[in-house]
Amino acid sequence: MEVAIVGGGIGGLTTAIGLHKIGIKAHIYEQAPYFKPLGTGIGIGSNAMLALNELGVAHDILKSGMPLHDQQFLNANGKVMNTIDFRLLKNKFGEENIAIERSDLHQALFDAINPEYIHFNKKMTHFNQTKTDVTIHFNDQTSVKADYVIAADGIHSIFRQTLLPNSTPRYAGYTCWRGIAKIQNDVESHISSEAWSKDGRFGWAPLYNGYAYWFACINISKNDEYFKSLDQAAVAKQFSHYPKLVNRLINDTPDEYFLHHDIYDIKPLNNFIFNRICLLGDAAHATTPNMGQGAGQSIEDAYELMIALQETASIKEAFKQYNKKRVDKTRKVINLSRQIGWAAQWDNQFLITFRDSLFPLIPNTLLFKRLTFLFK
Numbered sequence: 070m071e072v073a074i075v076g077g078g079i080g081g082l083t084t085a086i087g088l089h090k091i092g093i094k095a096h097i098y099e100q101a102p103y104f105k106p107l108g109t110g111i112g113i114g115s116n117a118m119l120a121l122n123e124l125g126v127a128h129d130i131l132k133s134g135m136p137l138h139d140q141q142f143l144n145a146n147g148k149v150m151n152t153i154d155f156r157l158l159k160n161k162f163g164e165e166n167i168a169i170e171r172s173d174l175h176q177a178l179f180d181a182i183n184p185e186y187i188h189f190n191k192k193m194t195h196f197n198q199t200k201t202d203v204t205i206h207f208n209d210q211t212s213v214k215a216d217y218v219i220a221a222d223g224i225h226s227i228f229r230q231t232l233l234p235n236s237t238p239r240y241a242g243y244t245c246w247r248g249i250a251k252i253q254n255d256v257e258s259h260i261s262s263e264a265w266s267k268d269g270r271f272g273w274a275p276l277y278n279g280y281a282y283w284f285a286c287i288n289i290s291k292n293d294e295y296f297k298s299l300d301q302a303a304v305a306k307q308f309s310h311y312p313k314l315v316n317r318l319i320n321d322t323p324d325e326y327f328l329h330h331d332i333y334d335i336k337p338l339n340n341f342i343f344n345r346i347c348l349l350g351d352a353a354h355a356t357t358p359n360m361g362q363g364a365g366q367s368i369e370d371a372y373e374l375m376i377a378l379q380e381t382a383s384i385k386e387a388f389k390q391y392n393k394k395r396v397d398k399t400r401k402v403i404n405l406s407r408q409i410g411w412a413a414q415w416d417n418q419f420l421i422t423f424r425d426s427l428f429p430l431i432p433n434t435l436l437f438k439r440l441t442f443l444f445k
């Protein structure tokens with residue numbers, strides 16, 4: 070059986086690891102010319118760490134991960150409004166919640182795959198599905214035929230947008246800068262933080278190697294040319310109402326680690342399976358980053374697909390089982406993440422006063438409970 074994976078991001082690589090583990094020698098086709106480990110930081114929740122453990126790669130990833138014990142939510146003055154205790158998740162489910170450089174995560178996944186199964190410089194342009202196979206066409210005029218395809222080609226997935234033309238990404242209403250900067254005894258180990266104010270949201274987390282990952286979001290219409298052009302100093306100015314640490318982290322970020330994106334997700338789909346094509350990762354369920362679950366959910370997809378293939382007699386049944394497991398859960402993530410982003414990005418002072426006085430009253434056991442669906 071020939072299985073092709075289109076897209077060598079976190080979802081595609083993790084899927085290859087799972088399929089190879091059970092003897093299905095799937096090939097990955099990736100548009101990039103070579104493996105280029107770039108990016109800033111990323112949070113990987115304990116639910117995804119559990120899946121990585123089952124896939125046999127958690128140990129290598131943990132080596133470059135910073136275990137997070139608490140997630141703090143601060144108001145505009147830097148006062149802690151509430152905290153999620155990640156140690157409760159660790160104690161209950163057995164895995165750490167970590168912050169990691171995206172390049173370290175990507176490298177660990179890449180290293181776990183025999184390079185003979187990864188094909189670079191293969192940008193898919195279109196595909197043809199028949200009753201018996203799927204042919205994938207690339208921009209170098211080559212093509213491959215596969216019995217089944219795992220479409221892991223990201224939020225702008227050609228597969229998804231060909232199969233469901235209305236499933237275009239939807240803008241969340243805010244734009245986001247991200248970066249990595251050296252810590253100067255001013256970022257606590259094991260604690261990630263997020264501050265909410267009328268003029269934008271700023272979050273940061275320590276990494277294992279003396280650096281910290283940060284993100285900064287403001288409400289603005291999409292594709293704004295002015296905001297696209299801002300450098301570190303100009304972004305720091307946008308966030309000058311926050312404590313000095315914020316300014317320093319932004320200004321100390323090297324150019325190659327200074328990224329800017331508008332934030333999008335997709336409206337939850339009711340189905341990820343289209344005969345011989347299985348949507349996976351952001352191609353199936355891109356979410357806003359407010360729960361730090363986008364990559365985590367693509368990792369869970371890979372794990373559930375592996376389990377379904379082991380537990381069922383045919384790939385068709387496996388796809389059915391995968392669909393049943395993944396559609397509802399990822400819908401909840403997309404919806405909850407969008408809700409969190411909506412409330413965290415409020416810029417109306419009346420609503421902010423209401424939120425900031427109510428949020429500290431929510432028991433953190435309740436915040437913890439809201440996350441337990443991630444482990445089902």
Ligand SMILES: Cc1cc2nc3c(=O)[nH]c(=O)nc-3n(C[C@H](O)[C@H](O)[C@H](O)COP(=O)(O)OP(=O)(O)OC[C@H]3O[C@@H](n4cnc5c(N)ncnc54)[C@H](O)[C@@H]3O)c2cc1C
Nearest residue numbers: 076078079080100112193223350351358361362363364365
């Ligand atoms: C600001 C921000 C912060 C985030 N923070 C977190 C976080 O803290 N935790 C978390 O879990 N997630 C986070 N995410 C989400 C996370 O980055 C994604 O969910 C994750 O990368 C999805 O992986 P993927 O493999 O499905 O897609 P991608 O990473 O997008 O990979 C898709 C791959 O397919 C390739 N490709 C695309 N089109 C083609 C084609 N036509 N032919 C061949 N190859 C193709 C691409 O080159 C790419 O390598 C964040 C996202 C953003 C925007």
